[in-house]
Amino acid sequence: MATAIRVDKDRKYQSEVNDHSKRILTEYYDQLARAARQGEASGFLMISGNCVEILRAFDMHPVFPEVNALQLAIRKQSLPMILKAEQMGYSSDNCAYVKADIGMLMSGGYGPQGTAPSPSLVVCNYVGCNVYVKWFEHIAEFCQAPLFMLDIPFLREGDRPSQDDITYVVRQLQELIATCSRITGKPFDIDRLREVLAFSARAEEGWSRAKHRCKSRPAPFDAYFDSINMMGPINVLRGTREAAEFFDFAVEAFEALAVQGKGPLAEERFRTIVEGPPPYPYYRNFRNLFAAWGAVAVNSTYSTVGGLWEFGFRHDPRRPLESIAEQMVVENLTNRSLTARYQQIRRYVEDWAADALVIHSIKSCRLFSAGQGDMREYFTRELGVPTLLVESDLEDPRYYSEAQMKNRIDAFFEALEHKKFLAKG
Amino acid sequence: MAITRIIDRCRARLEDVEFGSVRDWKARHPGGKAVGCFPVYTPVEIIHAAGMLPVGLFGGGNTIELANADARFQSFVCSIAKTTLEMGFQGRLKLLDGTIFSSICDVARNLSSVMARNFPELQVEYIHHAQNMTSPAAVDYVESEFARIQRNMERLAGHPVSQEALASSLKTYNRIRGALRDLYRVRRESPHLISTVELYVLARSGTLVPPEEHLGELMEVLALLHARQDRPKDRVRVVIESAFCEQPPLDLLQVVEEAGCYIVDDDLLTGWRWYVEDVPEDLPPLRALAESYIRQSVYSSVRHDGPRSRTAGLVEKVRRAGAQAVIFMPAKFCEPALFDYPLFRLALEEANIPHLVIEFEEKMWTFERTRNELETFVESMLFD
């Protein structure tokens, strides 16, 4: 009957794809550290629906404070930074991503001595999350850097934007281009942008194919936990040759695994869809709790914050600014409504043949979490999809309780297994 | 005296959990529709021009027990989101035909989705307010957004809205905002003539009646104020900041005054006062609203300010009001307000302006601790 497998707490989930991802991201960090020392031009950006391609067209080093925050959490270094920010007056109820990053900034995290260059330009791509506006206002203030507020209209009616929305974004992108040109002293080269976009489209195609591969049984990788390793290349390195080649490599590797019938665990007993960011400070512990039940995520919403590629959208070098605008407005999770997210998950459950939905509710991130109780109602009551809702945080280790988490997860899968058993009988 | 009578009437309207004034309006206007406006800012002119009644939707305060909403929204979400939703579940919003939410924060945005899903009979609208205040494209965008809202309001009303109707609504609301500015000026210059509790009750209850009626009340109070006989007292002049969305309990405002403060400026009901000057009456109405949104809105924690910074705005507000201190009054869990605090604090410290933070929830019953804190604060100021 219902049993969890014992999981070695230091168990490795690494594959060659993850290693490859680590390698190219390490190169990126090295570049940033070099750029910091040499004072090269950099542009700060947010992950969600970003327009990194524009910065690349000017050879500006893109810096993502969210990735800084994430790295701190994964290395278990976030708490002192968070506390530092709280001393400055940030509330315990503010998004801890921001607090960790500001704490790091105040500890000399940016600039010649730090690991990332100071911003030459802060580009607030306000894509969905209102906290972004605050975060970048604060960075611009503390770094005394110019702020470009790139306002992206929320996807309000249905799932298409209006022509007015797109025009507004394209006009702002043109202004952004002029600003980058002024800051770097370089003229804008549309062919360079087209080349960058072609690399983007190739990476997007690969990422999409990889995700569709998780329709196989077993899925060749965990589309939540392993996806994190692909989110670096797709969101941060998008538009580079390295990212495009990384996805060529990843697709090949996953195809091979699928053919051999191999997945990330010895046995795939449950297929889940996961909603919400992971608890980075306890990333491995959290993963182990699911691995113990043979639960593999076959798709996840978090992996689409930067862009939603598996439903077909690609950047288009023939329509450079329009396609960037479309991606920012429509083709990412963050700029879509909560109920649009329900439909995205529903499609995942159906097309990726999942047994359950797991919602990881993040105290920091109201963009994701506010209203997830309603989401649970929708999936359990209206669609009859077994749904587990657990709570912690993506950055602040104080909100993770291992014992409580384990109890909830064990109870859920025990019941699910029982149900499966009855259904078979 | 007459002012007290008007205020009492307003207070009764405000405390009527059944929205009696909206029901009355509907009874007098068969087929008339009412549209709830979630704080902070809604272009109410468009609703009014469509012959409908804009209604302030500020949550249930302490008049509602959560039975369903806390299963939908987690513990770390502000009270207004939960009580607004709960009002829906308990049928208290049945008299509304539509609601308008906007991009003030992540919670309000998700709330609009949850409302739309759970109450399909309600027409739920969502406005994306521009955050880019410097791009020439922004005014065009805001105008197109207001035009979209106009089309959707026409659909709800069942008939088109004329330019004349819009222009006339614009004038009416200009008069209201002008009268509110006058009242705020009186309170700033002679805070003993009108208390904040009175002013607030008057302004807030105006979100529950047709603007013409509200304007009448404001003018009446303005006319009567100077005849009041009260004498100024020795009190600390303070500005209240961060109460722009969820509104503090009336009792809390009263405690601030009783503890020895004159509140000489605030950001209560900020969206209903929004423009620092009249919206131009000589431009096409939606263009005028859009221009005003971009160029002459009050600074707010839910709106990026471009080159004018909020921190400078607060310091200037304190100076202009001749205030000695700031009381931050954020709703518990209100992320936009909480995020502004560190920068506000730095700016105030630099300008040598003392401040106190008082977080509140809708369901606050006892104010004793807050009263003590306030009294200590006031003493430290008076004997400094």
Ligand code: SF4
């Ligand atoms: S609220 Fe969520 S999306 Fe926004 S910055 Fe914080 S973690 Fe990121």
Ligand code: SF4
């Ligand atoms: S009180 Fe604050 S967090 Fe809550 S809905 Fe209003 S602005 Fe958003």
